[in-house]
């Protein structure tokens with residue numbers, strides 16, 4: 001199987017033009033799910049699928065497939081929608097790489113490869129909406145309640161594709177799913193490596209914490225007599241690294257991403273602080289132990305400060321999702337041939353459509369570096385040599401799997 005680098009790069013640049021930022025030198029893209037730019041890009045993709053001998057098929061969620069001839073095929077792809085100010089590779093790389101592999105496979109006489117661009121991976125409505133619907137993790141009734149921040153409802157979005165959309169496809173027709181994606185983190189770039197073979201997608205847990213202090217006058221209340229909810233929240237934040245010290249690895253992460261103070265006035269000691277606390281790791285047992293350490297810290301801090309501290313789950317837990325061993329072996333062997341000494345096995349800290357499919361079929365993922373580790377911004381980029389190396393690794397892995 002011989003993927004063509006020029007053809008692949010030309011298509012990747014053409015896709016960028018749909019919603020592409022036109023400032024000189026910018027590679028940024030605005031292609032939110034179901035906008036004009038997104039639907040035009042999907043129509044263009046459908047044409048490329050047809051030219052490659054694949055049958056285009058859009059399902060009721062707007063997921064666009066290019067189906068290889070025959071009953072069974074390997075599915076490859078990612079998503080082609082972007083963040084409001086997104087990069088040109090997040091999702092697009094995996095879709096166009098899959099298109100090139102499907103073409104190269106047809107030219108080589110097999111194995112059959114189908115392509116998919118999932119819809120609304122970037123969460124204009126939900127998160128991973130298209131693949132969540134297809135995999136049954138999100139019901140159509142629940143999807144119909146989703147509303148974008150601009151007020152557009154999911155049923156209104158669906159109506160925009162009513163002339164294009166057909167039925168749901170049976171996932172059983174696919175032998176597995178292989179997704180290539182930019183890393184969106186700094187590990188490969190910092191190490192000067194070309195490829196990452198993903199071992200699994202990290203699990204995620206999130207709680208909402210409320211600290212109840214005493215709301216009071218900011219001028220008349222002596223410091224020693226305050227029960228300032230924000231100060232307690234800040235102490236919790238700075239105490240976490242110590243409490244986690246014997247539990248976490250350098251790949252464990254935690255984030256307080258949103259905080260609200262009540263009443264939120266310049267001259268009032270805050271009486272209440274509410275904040276989100278999220279943590280992610282590849283190991284479920286470690287997620288448990290981090291949760292235990294957080295609970296202990298919150299109890300200790302409540303005892304120490306006299307503030308009542310309560311907490312509850314903000315969302316359902318996402319379990320760590322290991323990638324299929326056979327897929328990992330094929331990708332690792334291919335990476336060893338194409339980029340010896342320049343690849344590593346690594347977890348994915350970001351969620352991807354692959355997480356949704358892992359229960360339905362064997363799933364594998366490949367990363368290429370992100371320059372300076374940045375993504376979800378116009379500056380997102382990857383060296384074209386690395387983009388091509390990733391496609392070559394995919395081709396050899398698909399040959400092995402075939």
Ligand SMILES: [Zn+2]
Nearest residue numbers: 090091121181
């Ligand atoms: Zn993505």
